[in-house]
Amino acid sequence: MSILKDKNILLGITAGIAAYKSASIVRLFIKAGANIKVVMTPASKDFITPLTLSTLSKNPVYSSFVDEEDDNNVWNNHVELGLWADLFVIAPATANTMAKMANGVCNNILLATYLSAKCPVYFAPAMDLDMYKHKSTETSFDKLLSYGNKMIPAGTGELASGLVGEGRMAKPEDIVSFIEKDILDQLPLKGKQVLITAGPTYEAIDPVRFIGNHSSGKMGFEIANAAANLGAEVILVTGPTHQKTNHSYISVKPVVSAKEMYNEVHKHYKSSQIAILSAAVADYRPKSVADKKIKKKESTFTIELEKTKDILKSLGEIKKQQFLVGFALETNNEIEYAKGKLESKNLDLIVLNSLQDKGAGFGVSTNKVTFITSSNEIIEHKLKSKAEVAEDLMQQILKQLDA
Structure with a gap:
């Protein structure tokens, strides 16, 4: 049984090509026994559909403050989402979203939820090589880590641009393993x-x-x-x-x-x-x-x-x-x-x-x-x-x- 069993995990998805891997991340979390809710930036819906993620997570997917498909304009409460989560995992985390997280910009429901969350936050960077190596991105990394967030290191490989190098989002199974190990390493009876x-x-x-x-x-x-x-x-x-x-x-x-x-x-x-x-x-x-079986003979x-x-x-x-x-x-x-x-x-x-x-x-x-x-x-x-x-x-x- 995974240490993630019965954990409430909020998965944040931003607008990067690696968003297609988010479906696999959801499935792995479900397999580990976790409860999953998904929050998306509006632009991330161009890369993977909310319907896919809702079907896999068995929960509604949140991408705006108001449910636009509901005639009553139901408010999606970002504060409640942040408080519900035991863990907040942002994968993929684009350079754009990380810069906003690092500087307190709050112009979509994912960012508002991030600022409301009281739980550990993990982010898995995903971008092209030059973006990954840019000084501003390094500054975002440093700020996010200084706030107590935890970075799941990007891998090296062929990128969407055709370049080969660092910036590829960690594999879904590596993301889950990283989080499990990080939690276990902090537990008081680890090694006992x-x-x-x-x-x-x-x-x-x-x-x-x-x-x-x-x-x-x-x-x-x-x-x-x-x-x-x-x-x-x-x-x-x-x-x-x-x-x-x-x-x-x-x-x-x-x-x-x-x-x-x-x-x-x-x-x-x-x-x-x-x-x-x-x-x-x-x-x-x-x-x-x-x-041999004792036979019933005497009254006592x-x-x-x-x-x-x-x-x-x-x-x-x-x-x-x-x-x-x-x-x-x-x-x-x-x-x-x-x-x-x-x-x-x-x-x-x-x-x-x-x-x-x-x-x-x-x-x-x-x-x-x-x-x-x-x-x-x-x-x-x-x-x-x-x-x-x-x-x-x-x-x-x-x-x-x-x-």
């Missing part, structure tokens, strides 16, 4: 490995029966997505679950039993900087497992159980540089028990949720949690989606790491 456990464990009784619990694994998967979206390389060790992820930064390690989870977690712990153990691991397992049936290895405690005992997070699901004396677990297992943070809270626990899409830190700070959160809880958790971890 985060180890996460999720789901239940199943402890076999015989070949067809097991001891398990109702954990769906959703909370752990949401945490994995949140960590990956911050640039982390995620190792997700998960028990049996129907949850799926296709994030390219998440490596899923499926296991079944507590013993398998213990072994897999320890395999990756030393190389991890953060470990978040959200799995609902069985505390006990059958002492002996029948090799007894299974002798033995303790499983405490994965979280074992990590706390060997913890060095790792930031270790545990989860506590309680039904009474929640804060007291969670604090005890935090201390006894040498944790940096524990996430407490109670089965007494409506909307929290297993099998639901929401959760209500309380964070307790190693300095005994208690931070209560209201009921939220598990995705929002995951984001809150990652922000709390970053806050403590920066402290």
